[in-house]
Amino acid sequence: MMTYIPPTHIETPDGLVNILQLTDLHLSADRQKSVAGCQCQDSFERCLSQALSENIRCDLILLTGDLVNEVDMSIYQRIFAQLSATNIAFACISGNHDVTDELYTERPFSERQFVAHAPDTRLLSHHRIMANGWQILLVDSSVPGKVHGDLPLSTQLWLTQQLTDCHLPTILVLHHHIVPVQSQWIDAHMADNAEQIWQVLRRFRQVKAVLCGHVHQESYCYHEGIHVYTTPSTCYQFKAYSDDFAFDENSRPGYRWLQLGNNGALESWVKRLDTW
Numbered sequence: 292m293m294t295y296i297p298p299t300h301i302e303t304p305d306g307l308v309n310i311l312q313l314t315d316l317h318l319s320a321d322r323q324k325s326v327a328g329c330q331c332q333d334s335f336e337r338c339l340s341q342a343l344s345e346n347i348r349c350d351l352i353l354l355t356g357d358l359v360n361e362v363d364m365s366i367y368q369r370i371f372a373q374l375s376a377t378n379i380a381f382a383c384i385s386g387n388h389d390v391t392d393e394l395y396t397e398r399p400f401s402e403r404q405f406v407a408h409a410p411d412t413r414l415l416s417h418h419r420i421m422a423n424g425w426q427i428l429l430v431d432s433s434v435p436g437k438v439h440g441d442l443p444l445s446t447q448l449w450l451t452q453q454l455t456d457c458h459l460p461t462i463l464v465l466h467h468h469i470v471p472v473q474s475q476w477i478d479a480h481m482a483d484n485a486e487q488i489w490q491v492l493r494r495f496r497q498v499k500a501v502l503c504g505h506v507h508q509e510s511y512c513y514h515e516g517i518h519v520y521t522t523p524s525t526c527y528q529f530k531a532y533s534d535d536f537a538f539d540e541n542s543r544p545g546y547r548w549l550q551l552g553n554n555g556a557l558e559s560w561v562k563r564l565d566t567w
Contacts, residue, residue, distance in 0.1 A: 295371060295413045298380035301350055301422040306553035308422045310351045311342050313546050314466075314504030315524035317360040317388065318370065324360075327538045331360065331526040334544045337564055338525040339373070342546050345562070349379050351422065355504035355522070356386025356433065356466030362408040371413060382418065385410045385433040386466040386504060387440070387480075407436030417449045424553040426459045426497075432467040432482050440467025440482035440505075447491055454495040460555045461498045468503045470519050472510045475534035480505075489515060499557055502549070508539070509547075509561045520559055522547040543567040 301308055313335070322332045343349055352374060359366045374381045389411065394404040410416075416431040428450065432440035442465070454461065469485035471478040482488065492498050493515050500518040507529040510521040523545035530537040545563040 295375075297382045297413075297415055297418060298351065298420055301380060301420060303348075303350055303423055306423060308350050308425065308551040309347055310353060310427075310549040310551070311349050311546060312353045312355060312502060312504075312522050312549065313338060313342075313525050314355040314522050315357040315386065315507055315526065316354070316370070317357055317524070317526050318366050319360050320363045320365055326360070327527040328540075329527040329544070334564070335525045336373070338544055338546050339377075341564060342548075342562065343377060343379075347548065349377075351420070351427075352377070352379055352381035353429075353464060353502070354381065354383040355464060355502065356384050357388040357504065357524075358383060358386070358414075360388055362389065362392050364411070367411045367413065382420065382429060383414050384416075384429050384464065384466060385414045385431050387433050387438050389414060390433045390435040391437060393438075405436050405438070409435065417446065419453060421459075422551060424459055424555070425551045426453065426457050426461040427464060428453055428461060429464045432465040438480045440465070440480075441484055442482055442488050447487060450488075450491050451494075454491075454497065458497050460551075460557070461495070462500045462502055462549070462551075462557075463492070463498060464502045466503065467505050468519075468521055469501060470512055470514050472506050472508065472521060473532050474506070474508075474529070476536050477506050477529060492517060499555070500549075500559075502547075508542070509545070518557065518559070520547065520549075523561060523563065 420427040528542040
């Protein structure tokens with residue numbers, strides 16, 4: 292296993308921190324494997340390449356879960372090698388597919404089997420990054436053997452401690468969404484204890500944003516005075532506002548940029564692959 296030291300501090304000369312979020316890669320040991328007509332490895336590489344070729348400096352790459360579609364050490368080795376080759380600081384957290392193998396996917400959902408796995412040790416659980424006057428808090432919402440998420444008491448206490456100790460503008464980063472996206476089937480698999488998390492967050496006015504993956508679609512809302520973002524997958528997309536599972540064949544893979552100013556300003560936007 293390659294040595295990996297996650298970033299804890301980021302400083303830039305112009306007072307801006309540019310963050311690239313990539314999420315829900317769903318990579319397989321077979322690089323050529325396709326899901327819903329999307330070759331996930333190729334699509335991830337194209338998203339990464341396109342983002343880093345834009346006219347914006349990238350200071351931090353965040354991978355927000357479901358890095359793999361099958362729990363296999365060789366896939367993580369490949370991903371971490373590709374990220375290391377960029378020479379840009381990066382950090383990764385778990386999604387449900389990073390701790391759960393889903394078997395018999397050709398069957399109806401209720402008939403599938405879910406096998407629990409421990410997360411790769413390089414995927415972060417409770418991690419803080421200080422970035423030019425911002426605090427970025429990464430937590431693990433995955434539950435081995437399950438699709439839904441959960442943020443246990445230990446995580447709630449850790450968040451409370453970080454927010455009590457530091458009053459800088461803060462972003463919370465996790466895989467599972469904690470605000471419904473108005474799609475019944477995926478909202479059934481959000482973080483189970485979302486309201487308990489909001490009970491923590493609403494106590495601290497310095498929390499400016501929550502950043503999630505999991506839903507394979509772009510969404511935004513302003514909830515409890517906090518910006519809440521979900522981001523397109525780097526591979527296939529789910530149809531928005533659909534109560535039943537459905538792919539969105541008209542939406543391209545994408546990624547999100549966040550730009551943090553040292554004056555507390557936050558901007559964010561989504562980009563899609565130019566060609567597909």
